[in-house]
Amino acid sequence: MFVLIIGGDGFCGWPTTMHLSKAGYQVAIVDNLSRRRIDEELGEFPLTPIRSLDQRLSTWKEMTGATIPQFEFNVAIEYDKLLSTIQLLNPDVIIHYAELKSAPYSMRSSYHKRLTVSHNINATNNILCAIVESGLDIHLIHLGTTGVYGYGNEGAAIPEGYLNVKIGDVETEILHPAYPGSIYHVTKVNDEMLFYYYNKNDKIRITDLHQGIVWGTSTKETESHEDFINRFDYGGDYGTVLNRFLMQAAVGHPLTVYGTGGQTRAFIHLRDSVNCVRLAIENPPAEGERVKIFNQTTESHRVIDLAEKIRDIFGAEIRYYEDPRLEAKENELDIKRENFMDVGLEPITLNDGLLKEIVSIASKYKDRCDKSKIISTSVWRKGMKIDLEGSTEKK
């Protein structure tokens, strides 16, 4: 089976590429390497010394014998190249990782809002258009987010994509209402509409993975050679909460809890994330089936509980910072996650061993940390304060 991974050089894309290649799939990558250029733009480089994509792939060939072709272009702009690459490779599956993935980055300025909207929505629409124009039967798998649901607790668990409703006497299922909390999340909501439409109109087989916050940085494959090391983002824009806290514990920075730390979010370990993508390939929607939606998350945690756990294990200091985002101070989050369990996922849950493993990776590279990049300088609305110091009092 041939899998084309669009965005195969990124934090989730690169481990998935190796995982699928190792599992015997033929794999190719399309990536415009934009994530590496954003490192330059922000001056915010990963903690780990990642190698060039060329080096990654040539070592992979030496070690496994597998050739992974790579094509460098921007799928949001270069439609003709995208179409001809799909026609040339004739993939059975396309995995779409090629979107800007950071909420704070998308909120930095009007430039970043416009870039995130135009890139993400055009990338998704171009991929769908090219599948239709190619006439090939391709299963599209997309990395979406649990953030499309918002983080509210309406008194019932958030379902996997579709909500049962009763209109008058008629019972039906609709897409769960969307409550995006950033421009980045708005683009993922728009993706859902594009999937709904192309699936209905063109019968494209689509799986949309509503992924939670990924923690961890390594998989069996990334650990098998220094050249395969994965990126470990820790900065204010691209670092996500749990990995940031673990890195902060490693470098002796206070844990940056926003507000009261009462926000509850859904999480998944990187190793489960790549397993889920393989399971999605192995369990495609049937011809004519509506868009398949999986909640790709294994557990939920409150931010302050994570911080306290890390403080207790590693002796880190907790500080509270003015929340740079507009979000509820506190929320419950009950979210269904049966679809992946039904097809065989055995979830990795948060445990001290894995937390220690991440801190030890962060400690190994702590000299590469630029502490001035830890505090987020992106705020949700003009005039909101950038809190550089934090305090011991909840905000």
Ligand code: USQ
């Ligand atoms: N937070 C802190 N301190 C920090 C960083 C974050 O308290 O230093 C808080 C935030 O205020 C927020 C929560 O932790 O309430 C999560 O923030 P995050 O930066 O870890 O995650 P977020 O920006 O919500 O987005 C991330 C990924 C995105 C993915 C999403 C999944 O960047 O690609 O879609 O997680 S979800 O949470 O389901 O939307």
